[in-house]
Amino acid sequence: MLATAKILLRVFSCVPGGLLLLPLGFLLWKSFQISSELLIHVEKYLLWESLRNTILLLISVLLLSSIWGTLLAWIISRFQFVGRSFFRWALLLPLALPAYVVSFVWLANFGQSMPLMQLSLILSFCLFPYIYLIVLESFERIDQNHLEVASSLGVTRADVIRRIYRPMLLPALMAGISLVGMETLADFGSVSVFNFSVFTTLVYRSWFSLQSLETAAFLAMLHILLLLVFVFMTSLTSKGRLVDKNSGAPRRALLKKCSTFQSWGMGFIVMLIWSIAFLFPLFQLVQWGVKDLGAFVDARLLERISNSLIIAAAAALVTLIFAMILTLAQRYSKTSFQNYVSRLSVIGYGIPGTVIAVGWMVSLAVAFGSFHHLPYVALLALTLGLATRFLSLAQRPLMTSSERISWTIEESARSLGASTGRVLLKIHKPLLARAAGIGFLFVFIDTLKEMPMTLLMRPYGWDTLSVRVYQFTSDGMWEEAAAPSLVLVAVSLVPLWFLRKRMQ
Amino acid sequence: MNLRIIINMRNLIKTTQTLFFGAMVLASAVSVAQDAKAITIYTSSNETFIRPIFEEFTKETGVKVNFISDKGPVLIEKLKAEGEKSSADVFMTVDVGNLWLASQAGLLAPTKSSVIEKNIPSQYREPSNEWVGLSIRARTLFYNPKKVKETELKNYQDLASKKWHKRLCLRTSNNVYNQSLVASFIENKGAKETESMVKGWVGNLATDVFTSDTLLLKAIEDGKCEVGIANSYYYARILKENPDFGVKVFWPTDGVHVNVMGGGVVKNSSNKKEAVRFLEWATTPKAQKLFASMNFEYPVNQAADVDPLVAAWGKFNADKMPLFKAGEKQQAAVQLMDRVGYR
Numbered sequence: 001m002l003a004t005a006k007i008l009l010r011v012f013s014c015v016p017g018g019l020l021l022l023p024l025g026f027l028l029w030k031s032f033q034i035s036s037e038l039l040i041h042v043e044k045y046l047l048w049e050s051l052r053n054t055i056l057l058l059i060s061v062l063l064l065s066s067i068w069g070t071l072l073a074w075i076i077s078r079f080q081f082v083g084r085s086f087f088r089w090a091l092l093l094p095l096a097l098p099a100y101v102v103s104f105v106w107l108a109n110f111g112q113s114m115p116l117m118q119l120s121l122i123l124s125f126c127l128f129p130y131i132y133l134i135v136l137e138s139f140e141r142i143d144q145n146h147l148e149v150a151s152s153l154g155v156t157r158a159d160v161i162r163r164i165y166r167p168m169l170l171p172a173l174m175a176g177i178s179l180v181g182m183e184t185l186a187d188f189g190s191v192s193v194f195n196f197s198v199f200t201t202l203v204y205r206s207w208f209s210l211q212s213l214e215t216a217a218f219l220a221m222l223h224i225l226l227l228l229v230f231v232f233m234t235s236l237t238s239k240g241r242l243v244d245k246n247s248g249a250p251r252r253a254l255l256k257k258c259s260t261f262q263s264w265g266m267g268f269i270v271m272l273i274w275s276i277a278f279l280f281p282l283f284q285l286v287q288w289g290v291k292d293l294g295a296f297v298d299a300r301l302l303e304r305i306s307n308s309l310i311i312a313a314a315a316a317l318v319t320l321i322f323a324m325i326l327t328l329a330q331r332y333s334k335t336s337f338q339n340y341v342s343r344l345s346v347i348g349y350g351i352p353g354t355v356i357a358v359g360w361m362v363s364l365a366v367a368f369g370s371f372h373h374l375p376y377v378a379l380l381a382l383t384l385g386l387a388t389r390f391l392s393l394a395q396r397p398l399m400t401s402s403e404r405i406s407w408t409i410e411e412s413a414r415s416l417g418a419s420t421g422r423v424l425l426k427i428h429k430p431l432l433a434r435a436a437g438i439g440f441l442f443v444f445i446d447t448l449k450e451m452p453m454t455l456l457m458r459p460y461g462w463d464t465l466s467v468r469v470y471q472f473t474s475d476g477m478w479e480e481a482a483a484p485s486l487v488l489v490a491v492s493l494v495p496l497w498f499l500r501k502r503m504q
Numbered sequence: 505m506n507l508r509i510i511i512n513m514r515n516l517i518k519t520t521q522t523l524f525f526g527a528m529v530l531a532s533a534v535s536v537a538q539d540a541k542a543i544t545i546y547t548s549s550n551e552t553f554i555r556p557i558f559e560e561f562t563k564e565t566g567v568k569v570n571f572i573s574d575k576g577p578v579l580i581e582k583l584k585a586e587g588e589k590s591s592a593d594v595f596m597t598v599d600v601g602n603l604w605l606a607s608q609a610g611l612l613a614p615t616k617s618s619v620i621e622k623n624i625p626s627q628y629r630e631p632s633n634e635w636v637g638l639s640i641r642a643r644t645l646f647y648n649p650k651k652v653k654e655t656e657l658k659n660y661q662d663l664a665s666k667k668w669h670k671r672l673c674l675r676t677s678n679n680v681y682n683q684s685l686v687a688s689f690i691e692n693k694g695a696k697e698t699e700s701m702v703k704g705w706v707g708n709l710a711t712d713v714f715t716s717d718t719l720l721l722k723a724i725e726d727g728k729c730e731v732g733i734a735n736s737y738y739y740a741r742i743l744k745e746n747p748d749f750g751v752k753v754f755w756p757t758d759g760v761h762v763n764v765m766g767g768g769v770v771k772n773s774s775n776k777k778e779a780v781r782f783l784e785w786a787t788t789p790k791a792q793k794l795f796a797s798m799n800f801e802y803p804v805n806q807a808a809d810v811d812p813l814v815a816a817w818g819k820f821n822a823d824k825m826p827l828f829k830a831g832e833k834q835q836a837a838v839q840l841m842d843r844v845g846y847r
Binding site for chain 1: 544550551552570571572573574575577578581582584585586587589590591592601605676677678680683712713714715716717718719738741834835838839842843847
């Protein structure tokens with residue numbers, strides 16, 4: 001690659017990280033002003049329980065969502081059974097439900113006992129699609145030729161798993177796990193429905209109740225430290241493992257034909273998980289929301305829907321561009337500095353939403369004052385803020401696919417005289433297109449559901465669906481929030497539908 | 505196959521761009537059309553409730569209201585960060601703790617206004633009118649008449665006594681209304697007595713604390729517990745849906761804990777005249793009636809009417825303590841609740 005292009009790439013790859021430094025800088029500055037009296041109080045009465053709960057919740061959510069995600073991806077990619085092609089796509093639908101709304105559905109039906117267990121189940125059912133989709137993609141890239149060669153050479157089953165499946169699946173699983181983990185660490189909505197003390201609730205209690213943003217900022221820095229440990233651990237496991245020496249177009253593994261009994265069995269397992277994760281909360285929302293739906297369909301509804309779609313599309317596009325730059329930089333100008341930048345600039349996703357939103361707002365407000373009266377500027381600021389928050393959603397799938405692109409092909413192309421542009425266009429673009437689509441979709445849907453940043457940065461009177469949901473839930477009017485939540489789910493189906501076409 | 509994906513991607517990006525820029529142009533056009541005579545309000549009130557009131561103000565005065573809504577502490581940080589560049593003219597929030605915090609941070613301007621002073625009793629104002637209460641929220645006792653005789657009930661402190669063992673329901677201490685309730689006790693009775701009271705409450709809990717007053721009230725009806733503390737408007741909301749709701753309200757005779765939704769003029773407002781005009785308008789009987797009835801609360805201006813549903817519960821004696829004093833004790837109240845294990 002040209003030296004100037006490399007330098008440009010390096011410079012641009014620092015942009016997302018630089019943007020994230022604004023809210024982080026604010027937190028750091030605030031946390032220096034902490035009072036020791038409050039810190040001692042927090043340590044004595046609140047800290048350790050929150051830390052313990054956070055780790056317990058994290059581990060159980062990761063465990064459960066890995067099971068659901070991998071199991072479903074394996075069934076869908078390996079077996080031919082009743083309803084397979086529908087479920088292949090429909091298993092993404094739980095993504096359309098905001099986890100805190102689902103939490104309230106569970107609370108209303110099962111009461112508030114055993115919060116850790118309920119929350120682990122809820123979050124794992126809401127978040128497993130991240131793992132499912134990324135792992136599914138890897139399963140489907142496993143080359144039938146490899147499997148056939150292995151079986152003809154009499155390789156044992158354990159060895160097939162170790163030498164063919166593991167190097168393919170582990171990085172994908174880790175990419176999914178890191179997304180689920182970050183979202184779990186950042187979650188505030190669901191845990192507060194169950195009054196379950198974790199690190200995020202501690203940050204909010206320090207800020208809203210103990211009236212000390214300084215203490216909250218200090219705790220948020222500790223939270224980020226925890227997050228870094230987690231990010232480091234997930235990257236450690238996936239490091240240097242996979243090299244897919246493939247041409248990039250594997251021969252798809254054949255689907256196993258099942259007996260009728262097996263076929264229905266598989267269908268039943270998939271249907272069961274899907275029903276708990278999606279149908280059950282959906283039905284409850286319909287039951288609550290149906291009486292309000294009429295009142296909710298007013299003149300402003302279309303405006304809210306289009307606002308939601310606009311900001312989601314803008315955020316997804318910008319985030320995807322950032323992620324693309326990071327991915328290319330990671331590949332072509334890998335220095336240790338580069339490595340740190342790309343690893344650090346994605347942690348926004350693990351920081352509690354309100355904290356990063358306020359950090360972002362404050363750093364802009366100190367410099368420019370408020371600009372809610374300038375819709376153009378406000379939306380731009382909102383988009384960039386969302387991009388810093390959601391970067392890892394787009395970057396993880398891209399990075400996983402990019403690492404899989406073999407240098408051999410690229411070098412052969414170059415030795416035949418292909419320019420960098422041509423290599424990117426002819427080799428990278430087709431191989432990354434699906435991952436880019438997945439990243440775009442993840443950010444799009446999360447932006448639709450996103451609330452604190454949108455609430456804080458939007459122009460005057462600029463209403464979105466998630467803001468509407470907030471107006472009710474913030475005041476404990478959960479059942480009234482059902483109608484806007486349902487519209488939110490319906491709108492999320494639009495991008496999911498796009499993906500359905502591309503998944504086939 | 506891959507080619508098709510690329511084409512799809514291109515279309516997607518193109519559609520996105522068109523949508524985005526279209527919206528930008530439209531939004532800019534709207535902003536240009538804005539009236540010069542306008543005030544900006546930062547509020548933590550529910551948008552659905554507050555919007556009609558702002559619209560009424562605009563109808564009567566011709567002054568347009570721009571507003572953003574978020575949680576009180578978030579808006580306070582926003583005001584702080586914007587400083588002199590802030591476009592906010594009025595800050596409105598629920599709970600005296602938040603109002604006190606804003607005034608403490610020097611974000612609000614003292615307001616001299618005979619209209620406000622005539623309309624709002626001094627108990628519900630900051631001494632120099634940096635903030636003014638605009639509607640009253642009563643936090644009182646609720647009970648299940650099948651399990652509890654009205655004569656058994658006395659007041660908040662009594663709920664700490666042995667006879668209520670395993671009969672009490674409370675909402676989480678993360679809730680700001682509970683914090684203000686405890687803060688007002690610290691102000692009235694001192695920290696020591698308050699701490700033993702809260703400890704007694706926690707010991708009497710029949711079940712885990714709830715995350716909302718609505719859930720708490722429904723638990724009382726379901727018999728999971730027999731008595732609890734909640735804001736009256738949550739009760740009103742349930743009653744409106746279900747007139748046969750099996751929970752009754754009780755007003756302690758030695759003083760009912762009250763809190764306010766209130767507002768003040770922002771210190772860096774470039775439009776203080778209109779801001780004061782808004783606050784004065786908000787204290788008039790007509791506006792007070794709107795404020796109180798949007799959410800079944802009580803008007804601060806005694807000349808305004810109470811919603812009939814609320815009026816049916818009878819009158820109550822509000823605690824006489826000036827509210828701004830409770831704000832000051834909020835941090836101590838939260839620490840106290842942490843100490844006794846009130847979650």
